Amino acid sequence: MIKPVTVYDIAKEANVSVATVSRVLNNSAPVKESTREKIAGIIAKHQFQPNALARSLFKKETGMIGIILPDITNPFFPEVLSGLDIEARSKGYTFFLCDSVSSNRDFTEQYDRETRFLNILMEKQVDGIVLIGGRINLAKPSKEMVQEVVEAGKRVPVLLINGNLPGASLHRVAVDEKKGAELAARHLVELGHRNIAFIGGFKQMSNTIQRIQGFRNVLRESGIKERSDWIRTGGFSVAQGIELAEELLQLPIGERPTALQCANDLVAIGALKAARREGISVPEQLSIVGFDDIPFAAHSIPELTTVSLKCHEVGRTAAGVMDKLITRTKVAKTTILSPELVVRESTAPPAV
Amino acid sequence: MIKPVTVYDIAKEANVSVATVSRVLNNSAPVKESTREKIAGIIAKHQFQPNALARSLFKKETGMIGIILPDITNPFFPEVLSGLDIEARSKGYTFFLCDSVSSNRDFTEQYDRETRFLNILMEKQVDGIVLIGGRINLAKPSKEMVQEVVEAGKRVPVLLINGNLPGASLHRVAVDEKKGAELAARHLVELGHRNIAFIGGFKQMSNTIQRIQGFRNVLRESGIKERSDWIRTGGFSVAQGIELAEELLQLPIGERPTALQCANDLVAIGALKAARREGISVPEQLSIVGFDDIPFAAHSIPELTTVSLKCHEVGRTAAGVMDKLITRTKVAKTTILSPELVVRESTAPPAV
DNA sequence: GTGAAAGCGCTAACAC
DNA sequence: GTGTTAGCGCTTTCAC
Secondary structure (H helix, E strand, O other): OOOOOOHHHHHHHHOOOHHHHHHHHHOOOOOOHHHHHHHHHHHHHHOOOOOHHHHHHHHOOOOEEEEEEOOOOOOHHHHHHHHHHHHHHHOOOEEEEEEOOOOOOOHHHHHHHHHHHHHHHHHOOOOEEEEEOHHHHEOOOOHHHHHHHHHHHHHOOEEEEOOOOOOOOOEEEEEOHHHHHHHHHHHHHHHOOOOEEEEOEOOOEHHHHHHHHHHHHHHHHOOOOOOHHHEEOOEOOHHHHHHHHHHHHOOOHHHOOOEEEEOOHHHHHHHHHHHHHOOOOOOOOOEEEOOEOOHHHHOOOOOOEEEEOOHHHHHHHHHHHHHHHHOOOOOOOEEEEOOEEEOOOOOOOOOO | OOOOOOHHHHHHHHOOOHHHHHHHHHOOOOOOHHHHHHHHHHHHHHOOOOOHHHHHHHHOOOOEEEEEEOOOOOOHHHHHHHHHHHHHHHOOOEEEEEEOOOOOOOHHHHHHHHHHHHHHHHHOOOOEEEEEOHHHHEOOOOHHHHHHHHHHHHHOOEEEEOOOOOOOOOEEEEEOHHHHHHHHHHHHHHOOOOOEEEEOEOOOEHHHHHHHHHHHHHHHHOOOOOOHHHEEOOEOOHHHHHHHHHHHHOOOHHHOOOEEEEOOHHHHHHHHHHHHHOOOOOOOOOEEEOOEOOHHHHOOOOOOEEEEOOHHHHHHHHHHHHHHHHOOOOOOOEEEEOOEEEOOOOOOOOOO
8 A cells, every 4th residue: 555645745845834735725725826736736646635534633524424224225225315315415425324234133233233333423523413214213212222312412413314212302304104104095995995904014113103003094084994903013024025915815805905005115015925926916806005115116016006205305305404404504303204195006996 | 512522531530641541442551440440430421432533543544444336226236235234344344335326327427426436435544445336347447447446446455346447456356247147048048948138238338248248158059049139238227128128029929039138137127017018928928037136036026037146245255355455464356256046937938 | 550742634823 | 825833632652
C-alpha cells in the first residue's frame, strides 16, 4: 500500500501553508487564481484525497447515515433502502448498513445485535440512524429495548420506519398498515367472499396485530362471523406461507376458506404454492391477497393482488425527514403514508 | 442533542489521566483493579462511547469494508451481501454500502457513480473495498475505468466478486460462469432438446459472454447447429425476459425453440410469464433454465431449474479473502468456486 | 501502575 | 490572500 499524501505534503510542494490547501479543497475562502491552480495541479498529480476521518473529527459531521434492518435478504428492505439511498445520496449522504439478521432466526440474538449496532453507529459518529424492522415492530418491547433507542436518540437523530417504540416519542415515517389490511379485506368482501382466513406474521409484532385488526374490522362491519381458527400466524416467509395455507386448504371443500389474506407477499407466494400443491386453482377456487407489493408480487403466476406499502416512497420520504432532522429543520414527528390496493390476478369472486 | 462525553471528562471525574482511561477502554495495559473499576463505573454511568473517528485517525484502521454494487434491488446482491456480512461481522467489520444504481438505467452514469464511490470510500478510510457488478462485468472497460480501480488498489485492498478487470491483476472471488452455462445446456441436451435458445444479458458484459460461450460449447459438442438468431440479449430483468421470450415464442410451433436457457433467474421468470401469456405450458411444451439461483427461483410456479451461483458462499468466501488482505495474510489471487445445477420443475424432455 | 505530551490529518479562527 | 496555530478525541511512547 502506498504511503498516504496529506495536506502538509501538498502544502510543502506548493510552497504554501496547509490553510491555503484546505481553502482550495473546500472552496471556503478566496485564493489567488494562480496559486489555486498550482495547488490543484499538485493535488491531481498525487491523486490526493483528504482524510475524511480527520475532517469529520473536526467538523462533527460525517455525512453517513446508519441503517439497521433485520434482513437484507427480504426483498421488502432493499426496496425501501433503494428509495432512501436515491434520495439521501442526492443530499450527499452515504450509508452504513447494519444487518441484524441472526443465522438461527433467534430474535433475542437479533435484538442484541441491534443494540450492538446502535452503539457502533454512534461510535462511528453517523449523522443519523434509521431503524426499520426488528424491535420497533414488537408490540411489547422490553423497557431496555426502548430505553436504548431513546438514549441513542439523545445523541443523534433517530428515525423509525414502519414501526414504533411505545413511549419513546421518536420521529417516524410509516404506512398505515391497518388501513392497508382493510383495503385488502374489503376487496375480498366486495368480490363476494364470506369465508376469509388471515395467515402469516407474528402475533407478538405490532405490524401483524395491525394487519389483523384491519382484517377483522372489515369482517365485522360486513357482518361476517369471526373464526379465530382462521387467523393463523407463524412467520413472514414463503415456507411459513406454504405451511399455514396447507393447514387451511386441506380442510374439506365446503369448510375451507375461499380467500386468504396474507400478512405479506412472501406468505402469499407460499399460499400460491400450497394451493397449487393441493390442486386448487387461483383465483378460480381460491383468492389470495398479499401485502407489501414487493417486485415479485407482480412476477408470480398468477400475479398477486396485494397492498402496496409504497416501499420506495417510504424510503424517499424517510431520507427527506432524516435530512431535516440532521440539518435541524422542523419536521413533523410522524409522517403517515397511505397504502394502496393493487388488484392483479390472484383474486376473483368465489366459485359458486 | 446531548453534549458528547470524552475521555477527558471521564479522566477528570476519576482523577486519573486520559492514558489510564484509554488503557481500560482498550485493555491495552495493566491497570490497578480498583482504579479500573472506578473508571468502568464512570464510563457506564455516562454511557460513554469513544469516538471511533478519533481512534481510527490514530490507528489507521476503521473496521469498515466498503462495498460497491450496482443495484441492491436485484435479489442476487442481497444474497451475496448477506454471506459477506455474516462472515465479516464475525471478524469485527461493518459495512459501508454504495449502491451505484442510476435511476434511468444509464450505464455511463452508473460508472461515474462507481468512480465517485471509490473515492468516497478511500476518503472514509475503509479497510477494504469490494466491487461486485458494474464495470467489472464489462468485457471491454475503458482504460480509465480500469486505471481508477488499480489506483484504488494501491491504497487499500480491493476485491472483485464475479467479474474482472483485464490487466488489473486484482484479487478476485468468482464462480465459473462458463461452466455453469455448460451445466445448464448439457442438462437441456440430455433431456433431448435440440432446439434451444439463449436469452438475456448484455452482450458487452463478460458474464453474458461467458454464459453464452458455455451454452455454445455444449451445442457444438452435441452436434447441434447454431442459430445466431436464437441468441438474444437485451437485459437482466423480468421485463426483458418477457420481451425476449415473447419474440421467440410467437414463432410457429415447429419453428420455435423447445427450451430456453436464460442469462439469469429474473429473465427466466420473465420467460415463464411469456410462456403463460402465449398459452405454452412449462415444462411440458417448453423447458426453461435460469441462472443464479436467487431465492425466488425456488418460489416460482413452476419452480425454476437453474444454476446455483452459490451467492451466499461467494459472499462468505469473499469476506474471508478480504480479511486476509486486510491483515496482510497470504491469499490466492483468484478463488474460483464451482456452480451447481439445481434441477426443479421447469425442465422436462421436449414434447414429441 | 500511572501521567505528560506528542501526534494522527484536517479546519477555522485570528493575525498579518 | 495567505500563514500560524490551536484544537477535534483518541492512543501510545516515554518517563517516573
